[in-house]
Amino acid sequence: MIRDSIKGIDRILETEIPKGSIILVTGAEGTLKSGLAFSLLASELEGGGDGLYATLEQTKESHLNNMESLGVKTPDGLHVFDYQDMRVEWRDREPDMLKTTEEVLDYYSEKHKGLSLFALDSMNALYTLSDTTNLRREMYYFFDHLREMGLTSLLIMEDSSHRGPEHFLADGVIELGLVEGADGVKRYIRIRKMRATKHRMERHQMVVDRDGISILGPIY
């Protein structure tokens, strides 16, 4: 499935990622974390099925506009949930977003029985808006919830020097970044970890053209 999604991804994935894996997509701003996660979901759902993309900081409209500008088409089964109305209307008593996210997932999985893919944009925002007194424990239960639902999940995370519990709990970590060379700045993708999957470890160039994201050869 993921190996057939975006152009050139088979350069870094030698075997398929098992269904139900939880994968962190990490990187600094401008490295296309949201674009990559959304593209993976969109390509996967082109042939049918349902997925949920939850965005904590952008409105649905703004997110979809960004994706359109990247050349990504949104299939019918890809549902986008934004927290904007909730956050504005409940600004004085913002709910715990970790619990809210689980409820949102429960609703979509009940409504769309074929729900198989999930992306959360972003974990950093989720932490800011959740009670993180027992972060490791809370994350354990959140990941457990995702696993129980059998969802292949992409959790977006801004770069941070701090390695939180999500790094240990996740089945995979995809790192996105920028490298500056003689011929300018290039985006790269690298799989740091992917359980039960054969993959390359080198950084590979990632480009965007009017057909969306593609992965090119390694960058040394």
Place this chain on the structure above:
Amino acid sequence: MENSLDKGNGLELSGECQACLDRIVRSNRDVILLSILWERPMCGYDLIKEIFSRYNVFLSQGTVYPILYSLEEEGILRAEFNKGNMRSKSYSITPEGKKFTEEKFEGFAKALEYSLNFFRR
């Protein structure tokens, strides 16, 4: 009486009755939301408050907003920014959504009546 509430309809609900009502509201959230929006447009925040005031049941945000978004996606609800407040949206039932809503109400009421028949014997 502990665990009871006196609602606008004058009925005092016992603890067991309130517990049943709680289950009915939670498992029929879409019908309950539509029944309130049938009366007037409202934002998610006001809907949650209204449900609490009518049924003494607090529906969390994560169980209400996804329903509003789905019903909007299906063309049953329309969301419009409130005048003078471009950050808050009010939901109303669309002309196309009226038939769907009526059928929902009818189905819900008939199911309740059907169940009640067994209790009235």
